Amino acid sequence: MRWVRDLHGKTVIAMAGAAAAIGLLTAVLVIGLGLFNVSARQGHWPGVTWAMHSTFESSVAFRAPPDSEVPDNLDTPDMVALGAGHYKSACMECHGAPGVPRSATVQQMLPEPPSLALVSDHWSAPEMHWIIHNGIKMSGMPGWPAERTDDVWPLVAFLRAQKGMTPETWEAMVDDADGGCAVCHGPDGVSQNAQVPRLDILSEEYIAQSLAAYRDGTRDSGIMYEVMSQRPGASVERLARNFADVSPEGGAAEPSQLAEQGRALAFAEGGSQSVPACRACHGPWPAPINPAFPSLAGQHAPYLEQQLKLWREGNRGGGRAAELMFKAARDLTDAEIAALSAYYAERAPAKLSETKD
Numbered sequence: 001m002r003w004v005r006d007l008h009g010k011t012v013i014a015m016a017g018a019a020a021a022i023g024l025l026t027a028v029l030v031i032g033l034g035l036f037n038v039s040a041r042q043g044h045w046p047g048v049t050w051a052m053h054s055t056f057e058s059s060v061a062f063r064a065p066p067d068s069e070v071p072d073n074l075d076t077p078d079m080v081a082l083g084a085g086h087y088k089s090a091c092m093e094c095h096g097a098p099g100v101p102r103s104a105t106v107q108q109m110l111p112e113p114p115s116l117a118l119v120s121d122h123w124s125a126p127e128m129h130w131i132i133h134n135g136i137k138m139s140g141m142p143g144w145p146a147e148r149t150d151d152v153w154p155l156v157a158f159l160r161a162q163k164g165m166t167p168e169t170w171e172a173m174v175d176d177a178d179g180g181c182a183v184c185h186g187p188d189g190v191s192q193n194a195q196v197p198r199l200d201i202l203s204e205e206y207i208a209q210s211l212a213a214y215r216d217g218t219r220d221s222g223i224m225y226e227v228m229s230q231r232p233g234a235s236v237e238r239l240a241r242n243f244a245d246v247s248p249e250g251g252a253a254e255p256s257q258l259a260e261q262g263r264a265l266a267f268a269e270g271g272s273q274s275v276p277a278c279r280a281c282h283g284p285w286p287a288p289i290n291p292a293f294p295s296l297a298g299q300h301a302p303y304l305e306q307q308l309k310l311w312r313e314g315n316r317g318g319g320r321a322a323e324l325m326f327k328a329a330r331d332l333t334d335a336e337i338a339a340l341s342a343y344y345a346e347r348a349p350a351k352l353s354e355t356k357d
């Protein structure tokens with residue numbers, strides 16, 4: 001550009017100075033004097049909505065995780081049901097649900113939170129995962145209240161299943177007449193959902209310390225943190241007692257070959273230095289074990305695997321004794337985790353004080 005080259009050095013400096021002065025003046029008018037109208041009733045200036053939405057779309061497409069991170073069990077009924085339970089508490093108010101409209105006030109937000117009935121036509125599973133974990137700046141769409149990303153997938157599963165869901169199906173899935181825990185953990189804490197731990201096998205001490213750890217964020221879970229944030233005054237001891245008083249029922253499963261391998265590991269019979277004897281802390285053990293330790297007998301295998309992997313990655317908090325588990329799980333391989341989880345899951349459901357070999 002010839003005219004640029006012809007410009008005298010001093011002229012350039014003067015022009016830059018003028019531009020800076022105009023910028024400063026605009027900033028004073030907008031920030032200091034309130035010239036820009038922040039009213040959500042006014043809508044954006046022409047083009048601004050388009051620019052913001054396009055930025056949002058490209059930002060998500062650029063940052064979403066690869067397809068390889070989508071879990072194999074994404075579209076299972078258990079994942080959908082867990083996602084629905086959380087959606088009701090954390091998302092429904094803004095986005096509505098099958099047969100549940102958004103309130104008049106929510107519809108006045110700018111941008112308005114859209115109905116998500118058809119959202120899976122527009123976004124892929126990894127893109128929805130990224131949006132839910134990160135939220136969207138300057139829109140009112142909040143980020144996930146935990147660091148870990150694995151517990152976001154049930155929400156993605158639910159959004160995919162929500163397309164075409166009837167209000168009756170939705171109602172049946174999230175019926176929480178008995179205090180809210182049963183939506184996910186089942187009546188009396190006997191969870192039938194393999195993604196959600198059963199509570200009937202646990203002691204009062206362990207449940208209470210876990211709830212306290214979720215409440216203060218020492219145990220990272222976007223789902224249970226939301227649950228506890230909705231019950232700021234609830235006594236963790238009282239909540240724990242409801243489940244600690246239940247006697248677990250049911251027998252052992254026919255031991256699989258995988259479980260046999262797991263048993264050898266849990267008893268530290270394989271001579272492996274990297275796997276400590278799990279049974280010393282989780283049973284079966286001839287003498288009484290510290291009741292602050294969880295029973296694993298009859299717990300769902302997918303849940304056990306998930307927790308062991310969280311420990312290995314360094315993101316499973318808990319109570320004061322959780323440090324012991326960091327050491328126990330640090331060197332486990334995927335195969336050892338699968339075997340150990342199968343062994344404990346196939347045992348007859350029991351409290352720690354009643355586990356027998």
Ligand code: HEC
Pocket residue numbers: 053056087090091092093094095109110111112113114116119122128131132136139140141142155
């Ligand atoms: C306080 C209100 C609010 C809550 C609570 C909320 N959202 Fe949103 N959400 C929004 C708004 C507003 C947008 C629109 C953002 C935009 O278009 O820029 C949005 C957008 C989205 C989108 C993208 C939709 C699209 O069509 O582009 C998804 C997916 C989403 N939210 C999922 C969720 C989930 C899942 C939850 C619960 C974990 C949730 N939201 C909780 C307000 C909310």
Ligand code: HEC
Pocket residue numbers: 082085086179180181182183184185195196197198199202206207208210211219220221223224227239240294
């Ligand atoms: C929206 C579903 C949902 C609801 C509602 C819910 N939970 Fe949970 N709960 C979960 C999930 C998922 C986990 C596993 C979280 C993790 O990875 O740490 C969990 C974990 C727990 C644990 C830890 C168990 C263990 O073996 O370490 C306890 C205790 C617990 N929940 C108690 C409760 C109580 C009490 C309520 C009701 C006040 C409740 N939950 C409501 C889904 C839910």
Ligand code: HEC
Pocket residue numbers: 197210266275276277278279280281282292293294296304305307308317318319320321322324325328329340
């Ligand atoms: C020295 C004692 C100790 C040993 C050995 C030990 N654990 Fe643990 N484990 C604990 C404690 C304590 C917790 C509870 C931590 C918390 O949440 O506060 C726990 C929790 C767990 C949990 C989570 C249960 C739940 O309901 O969330 C799993 C799974 C587990 N251990 C598996 C194992 C396996 C498998 C081994 C053997 C490789 C093992 N542990 C060895 C002490 C131990």
